[in-house]
Amino acid sequence: MxxxxxxxxxxxxxxxxxxxxxxxxxxxxxxxxxxxxxxxxxxxxxxxxxxxxxxxxxxxxxxxxxxxxxxxxxxxxxxxxxxxxxxxxxxxxxxxxxVLTEATADLTFALLMATARRIVEGAEVVREKRWPGWGPFYLTGQPVYGRTIGIIGMGRIGEAVARRARGFQMPILYHNRKRRVELEHELGAMYVGLEELLSRSDYVVLLAPATKETYHLMGRDQFKLMKKSAIFINVSRGQNVDEMALYEALAQHEIWAAGLDVYQEEPLPADHPFRQLPNLLMLPHIGSAxxxxxxxxxxxxxxxxxxxxxxxxxxxxxxxxxxxx
The missing domain is CATH 3.40.50.720 (NAD(P)-binding Rossmann-like Domain)
Incomplete structure (x- = not known):
């Protein structure tokens, strides 16, 4: 052999x-x-x-x-x-x-928190000696504790992310091909349609598989439904997002920020417009790393x-x- x-x-x-x-x-x-x-x-x-x-x-x-x-x-x-x-x-x-469920859920929640609290920006400011000193609203981010999380794709990883969110007292909305009634009882999660999830969530976390049905699941219409203060996180597949629609939503401040671990083309091309966005935190597909x-x-x-x-x-x-x- x-x-x-x-x-x-x-x-x-x-x-x-x-x-x-x-x-x-x-x-x-x-x-x-x-x-x-x-x-x-x-x-x-x-x-x-x-x-x-x-x-x-x-x-x-x-x-x-x-x-x-x-x-x-x-x-x-x-x-x-x-x-x-x-x-x-x-x-x-x-x-x-x-086997990679918990590791990927850890990374998902870490990316959510790092994006919300601008952790990487802060670390770079200190390392590059650009820290001007304390200011009343210097590098302020979005609250996490008690804010609503919307999970698109409640499979193994989505469930593990929901359990972490519950520890932060976050109301949990989810959208999935099938309802997970047992999780609704256990975690207090609420099953809603995609449009309602997008309009109500402070954090939208995409964890859906890559299928014909989920291709560009998140596009212009979907990002326009989100709150201006909302944060979008994708740790599923790059194909599930219309990247130009996400770029426009971030550049035009239709949403507050985004955190990505996956892209349509990997590694990310050197001339990709994502690299120009200060409100986008990008990781090199390390969900299970x-x-x-x-x-x-x-x-x-x-x-x-x-x-x-x-x-x-x-x-x-x-x-x-x-x-x-």
């Missing part, structure tokens, strides 16, 4: 492969993707593929993997993988849900591949239809 690993990881995590006598081809960069031409060539020889959310596995690339028996991504999302082709070829696709979490994600990805190569069901399968074939 030969496994292709598209990002460099410590060899110790790959020991389950070596113990079985399997061969590993691993890209030598940890922070930069394998070039498409090399990926197309290498995948032709691979029985298993260890991938991640930054690899666009379209129809052409997956179809080139004639020997592929399993694909597993080190991510909770798999919208970068052309699932219909994998199903057609009978290739199970593994992913890593659940916690040591324990990333280690757990690697181990699940490896286990998924080991199971797939010996014909066993994966721990987590994005396309269970392959088992029905």
């Amino acid at each position: 030969q496994i292709l690993v598209t990002r460099k990881v410590d060899e110790e995590y790959l020991q389950p492969f070596y113990q079985r006598g399997w061969q590993v081809e691993m890209w030598h960069e940890a922070d930069h993707p394998m070039p498409r031409t090399q990926l197309l060539e290498s995948i032709r020889h691979a029985d298993g593929l260890f991938t991640n959310l930054a690899d666009p596995l379209d129809q052409e690339i997956i179809a080139a993997g004639k020997k592929l028996k399993v694909i597993s991504t080190m991510a909770v999302g798999f919208d970068n993988i052309h699932i219909p082709t994998a199903i057609q070829m009978g290739i199970p696709v593994g992913y890593t849900p659940g 916690e040591i324990d979490t990333r280690e757990a994600m690697v181990k699940i990805t490896v286990e998924n591949i080991c199971r797939g190569l010996v014909g066993e069901p994966l721990l987590y399968t994005a396309n269970p239809q392959v088992y029905e074939r």
